Amino acid sequence: MSLLDALPTPRLRWGRLHPNIVLVSLSLIMLAAFWLLDVVSMAPNRIVLGTGHSALEAFGWPGALLATLLIATVGIFACQPSQRHYRALLATIVLLMALMPVGLIASSYLLIDPELPQARLGLGAAYWVVLFVLLLCLIEIRLRLNLTRLWPTLLLSGVALLWWLCATFWLDSLALVQEFKARDQQFVRAIGQHIRLVGIAVSISVVMGLSLAMLMRRYERLQKGAFAVLNFLQTIPSLALFGLLLAPLAWLAANVPFLDRIGVSGIGTTPALIALVAYSLLPMVRNTYTALEEVSPDTLEAAKGMGMRAGQRFWQVRLPLALPVLLEGVRITTVQAIGLTAVAALIGAGGLGTFIFQGLGQAAMDMVLLGALPILMLALMVDAGLGALAEALRPGGIR
Amino acid sequence: MSNSLGAARQRQQSSPWLWPLIWGALLLISVVAMASAEPLFRWIEPDARQVIYGRADFYVLLGRHLLVVGIAALVTIIIGVLAGIAVTRERGGDFLPLVGQLASLGQTFPPVAVLALAVPVLGFGTLPIIVALMLYGLLPIVRNTLTGLQEVDPDIKTAAHAMGMTAVQTLRQVELPLAAPIILAGIRTSVTINIATAALGATVGASNLGDPIISGIVNGNMAYVIQGALTIALLALTVDSLFEVLQRQLRSRLSTS
Structure with missing residues (x-):
């Protein structure tokens, strides 16, 4: 050498x-x-x-x-x-x-x-x-x-x-600017819808992902089956999943009055949310599971030696140490959901995708830009923001 | 000893082709015999005038879908692997951090937004979806090429150098073969994701397996959506299982040699 x-x-x-x-x-x-x-x-x-x-x-x-x-x-x-x-x-x-x-x-x-x-x-x-x-x-x-x-x-x-x-x-x-001025209220509403859809879908999948990952750690047998199902879900094109939910949900809304009353319908927010959560679960569960598994056993042993109970060990040691990797999962999920929500506009869920598909239909490229640019900026902002947060939470903090 | 080893290897080699064959056969059946499943789709959509997507044959759509994904994959692999090699050389080392960041930035761009931004420049049709797929598929390949090449033990490279190998020989005969399984895993992720994403192309006038889905959503015809989704899912599973076989063969060749 x-x-x-x-x-x-x-x-x-x-x-x-x-x-x-x-x-x-x-x-x-x-x-x-x-x-x-x-x-x-x-x-x-x-x-x-x-x-x-x-x-x-x-x-x-x-x-x-x-x-x-x-x-x-x-x-x-x-x-x-x-x-x-x-x-x-x-x-x-x-x-x-x-x-x-x-x-x-x-x-x-x-x-x-x-x-x-x-x-x-x-x-x-x-x-x-x-x-x-x-x-x-x-x-x-x-x-x-x-x-x-x-x-x-x-x-x-x-x-x-x-x-x-x-x-x-x-x-x-x-x-x-002209495109924006022509439909500024519509734009503000669309951006609100977009962020709300992404926010709700990501919150649901964080809660579900965390519980699923914890269940997987308890029951080993669940792990293989759950990952197989989640992996399969990812091979279905997003477009198709949105479409496939139209009919069953419309049927449910027509036949179960209670569901109709709480706003379930074949078109709009419900199928969009279900599909978004279905896609978000795989990256969420995978990262949560790895994050929780990767915490060093020595640290946990030390916590045990200090007299911490199982619950304390989880909330005070394992979870805080797993948080940066877990946040990485949230970041991937959110960025992906921002893009997928744009597709959801095709089934009437609203959001910024509406401008993209309307613009494509009218061959008005400036309108397409009005939809696509904010989506891109939203994705980049979330990526940078959550990345910075994960960096700050890493043991040692901001260097 | 050699006998039992051979038998074990044979068992390993006879079984891996099973899944690609099963998925491939199912894909073929679904493409050729979609029309004969009419009663089933009639049961799903009793009121529709037509229950089998008829604007183009499914094998034509499948061919176009494969073409789009194939071209995007080919370009992505060439660019991604070459970029990965270039920045891990001594001369390109300055670009290493930027390329790493750039590749992860590529995946932040939602494919729909890229597609929409590509249409004003490239027009409607197949070209914008190829560009969107290329950008989206680049990250896994570049990332894995970088990891694979960086993980090659420096001692092995030194040994190759000491044996009198030139830089090109070291790359071709030592580094690339050792990094190949990781690079292949990246290509697998990229291609599998892109098979599903390519369906989006139907929204900008590219004709592929996304066509039945869009047409089904627009006309409220569930049968069309199922036909498109089923074919794409089977295609993705076939290709994914093929990559699985390829990866296993590569790994066994590495461990024997």
Whole structure:
């Protein structure tokens, strides 16, 4: 081993520089996307596909130059990485994100003809690529600076707030904003329905998953059978499970008056909830079971030696130690449920999926975006939030 | 000694093909003979005008479904395994943390949302569902490739190096064979999930086994939904049991050599 260690290892080195090639290449990708792809698109009305415009047309010389300089700064700072440069990079990236809606405001003044009240501005491919790559840069810097997940989440919330302000006050011509303004109450209701469905389904499956996992630990024989059933449930497409519940529930509601009175019906919330819980159980039970099993027997032995009773051992030792892995299960389940609830719109359960499928039906892509983007953001937010919580609860806490 | 070993291996080899054969046969029967089960479906949906999905033959739908999942799986495997190999090499090591995070980010994107976002760019049809499946299936493959390659004992790699093997030889003859069972497990998860997820493609105009389900939901015809769901579930079980056989053979080859 020692002989091999002495051999020179090939490494990318330019003189005295040890560049962070990840950030350098990400910055080059951003520059290429910014100059080669369409930044915005302009459409005279809702249905017609927009025509693309390059960075120069959208922002004018000063704007395009400013953006190029900022993106190039990312690459230059990354050439000689240090703690201080990484902090400067973080600031630059947040600044770039904050400037994105400002650029849109500028291009709406430059491109939109005030005589066309129906004209709308769409986000071009370059916008999406740059936004995505900026998120990657943020992840990379978070890893290099050893930050917890909390900081980027806070920064991104600030940026999101800024976008929201810009969108409500100055971006009337943006297609997404127009779609939103046309059905803002419907949107608020849909987002409420979506979150409520996910919340109820996840709560039920947490309770059921915990009890099932505890039963499995008591009765070994149950374990194999339960996992087989739950695994089989996952092979049925979500679409089909929603559909399959329509008829039996409709029949039940028609024939059992009590069920009808409490709101059970073939279409709507009930089948959606049943299917969501059915899908959520496998990741939930699997993680809960592993979490409870993985607690070290030595620790439990020590607890026993200290004179703890069985109940105390479970609530004060096993459960708190299992909590991070258990939360991981909740995170996976919730993210999955957010996506599945969108499908539930097909059977009339409401939620953000309604916009996706209505938009697809009318070929109105901005409406599809109005449904898909919040779902994506909801999933990312839950993922980051619960991930940060699990990190904080890990023995040792926030480092 | 060798005799009993051989017998044991034979017993092991004759039984594993049982389940793929059973599921495959059931799948074949359900695809070919769906129409002859009409009385059964008539009993489920007595009032419907038609109880067997008739807009396309089931074997055509099955073929298209397999094609979509197959293309997505092929691209995902190539990208995922290559990315996994690239970032575990010394030169690509800088990208390792980012790729790990990126792969787990991919699974956070709900397939419906990806599908919906892909339609404006790629148009209606088969292409958006392939993209959505690729993004969704990438995580298990990248994650398992990374784990598999990182778990190879460094001493073994050093030994290979000391024997005069080049980096490429070490990768092909030492690291990949040792990591293969874990990589295969990732591919299995990815493909099985995607067989079920591909049904979503029917909502954006891709014709596959999701078609009967959507049409059943829209027309309130339970029989259609059951036909689509049954075929997809059988397909998933067949493919999953095939992977099981493959994994077992790989493991027994590793332990004998």
